[in-house]
Every structure is written in structure tokens, then in C-alpha cells.
Amino acid sequence: MTITQTVEIPADRRLIIDVPPQVPTGRTDVIIQFPISEETQPPKTPLPIDGEGKIHLTKSMVEEMLADKTLRSLTGILRTDMAVAEIREERLAKRI
Numbered sequence: 183m184t185i186t187q188t189v190e191i192p193a194d195r196r197l198i199i200d201v202p203p204q205v206p207t208g209r210t211d212v213i214i215q216f217p218i219s220e221e222t223q224p225p226k227t228p229l230p231i232d233g234e235g236k237i238h239l240t241k242s243m244v245e246e247m248l249a250d251k252t253l254r255s256l257t258g259i260l261r262t263d264m265a266v267a268e269i270r271e272e273r274l275a276k277r278i
Contacts, residue, residue: 183205189197199212230238239247264272 185202191197232238
């Protein structure tokens with residue numbers, strides 16, 4: 183059964199779905215697909231690369247990247263003066 187309905191997405195981005203009585207109760211898979219057009223997506227700006235191939239990021243660009251919690255958790259390993267061998271030993275010690 184396919185149900186297609188156009189809805190208005192509220193500011194809190196919460197939807198309440200009423201299903202028809204023909205849908206059986208119990209556990210089931212629900213697929214929700216949001217067609218997103220190119221017009222609604224923010225334009226992707228290319229990274230600023232200088233003549234030497236280096237990427238220059240502004241503070242706002244870095245903050246936008248760090249909004250991703252997975253990436254933010256990985257940045258902790260970048261703030262260290264440990265040698266590669268010391269990092270490897272520390273990682274292996276955590277697994278024992």
C-alpha cells in the first residue's frame with residue numbers, strides 16, 4: 183500500500199501520521215521519502231585553495247564543519263604533541 187500526501191512541515195519539524203484502518207496493527211516498516219530539490223539545498227561552496235595547493239579555512243568554516251559531532255570527537259587526537267609511536271601504544275593499551 184502506498185500513501186501519498188502533501189503536508190506542511192512545521193517549524194519544529196514534527197509530523198503526526200494517521201494511517202488508514204486497512205493498515206494492519208503490529209510491527210511494520212515505514213518508509214518516508216522527502217523529495218529535496220536542488221533549489222532548496224544550500225549551495226556548496228568550494229574550498230579556498232591557494233597556488234601551493236593549501237586549503238585556507240575561515241573560523242566560520244571550521245565551526246560549520248565541527249557542528250558534526252563525529253568530526254568534533256575526532257579533533258581531540260589532533261591536539262597533541264605525542265609521537266606516533268606513543269599514540270599507537272596508548273591505543274593498544276586501551277584494548278587490553
